Amino acid sequence: MKRTGTIITLLIIFTAAAVGIWYIYSKDLEDPEVYQTETASEQTIIKETVATGNIVPKEEINIKPNISGVIDKIHVEAGEFVEAGDLIAEIKVVPNINSLTSAKNSIAAQQTSVETARLAMENQKAIYDRQKTLFDKGVISANDFDLAQNNYNNAVQRYKQEQVALRGNQQNFDIIKTGTTSGLSEYANTNVRATVSGMVLDVPVKEGNQVIEANNFNEGTSIATIADVTKMIFEGKVDESEVGKIKEGLPLEITVGAYDNRKYEAILDYIAPKGVAENGAIQFSIKGTLKEIEKDSAFVRAGLSANASIILDKADSVLSVKEGLIQYDPETKQPYVEIAIGDQTFERRDVTLGLSDGIYVEIKDGISKEDKLKIWNPLKAPQGRGGYGG
Structure with missing residues (x-):
């Protein structure tokens, strides 16, 4: 029995020794953790x-015609610079038959009014001449003569007004037919000009295209866009x-x-x-x-x-560290870093953080530019060290 107990004791001692040797050997094979350090730097941090x-x-101006018709000629191309008042395009008027007929009828009616006014003026002129002769002979009173003179003057004025109206109707007819009239060529609606200075961004029409003037029922055709x-x-x-x-x-x-x-x-x-x-x-x-x-x-x-x-x-030129160097207390959530105080020896240092851009974070208080901060990820020493390395 004694011998059996001794053998068991020896086996236990031998097993414990073997386990201890194996543990020491395996630990020696493991590479020790080596932490590198990094210092803070000045950074301009932008949060965006x-x-x-x-x-x-900023502003685009659409140039539209003041009259409907067909593009006769385009004077600009996209990309050109123009000044206000420069000629953009010319329009050939295609008259509306209804408008043209109405204008022509208005002229005919006005011609009749002019002729009526002329006859009335000539009649009043004859009456005026007779009354003047009688007045010069002392046959009629001054009041009768003044009345005849006044009627004649009114007839002359009415005749002139009817003539002006006739010229207006004739000009309206010309504008409907051609887009312009004598004496108003510089203001012709057929000439489309730039209203602002700038670059021509687009000319969406071509020569021969039909265009429509802007009115209460239609926004009109854009001839050019200037900005x-x-x-x-x-x-x-x-x-x-x-x-x-x-x-x-x-x-x-x-x-x-x-x-x-x-x-x-x-x-x-x-x-x-x-x-x-x-x-x-x-x-x-x-x-x-x-x-x-x-x-x-x-x-x-x-x-x-x-x-x-x-x-x-x-934040311009502020003391900053990489976000990855910041650690947080699991209980207080207070940010801190670890500062090297010796070879692979570190101490905790609480810090006050400022602006962060996701890569760098501003350090308002807690460390200086000379402090060496622990990098969390340790480096492993090269393999093959010590008496056990291969």
């Missing part, structure tokens, strides 16, 4: 949200989750991909009060005015796609 949209002119391309705006949309973070007056940074991501400065000056449902989300329209673009700078074409970075907040 992005909206997609287009670059469009000042030095005054452009960004039109875009933001999601409802972002609209609460923005306000009028915030700076925008417009990026135009077509020009190698060239950037333009702008100011947010409009946020739509009402959203529109698009693809299951509510979108709000925004507008931002670009700073005036010099004519000799890169030409920004109307309608180009662009992205607008809306700068919500900005």
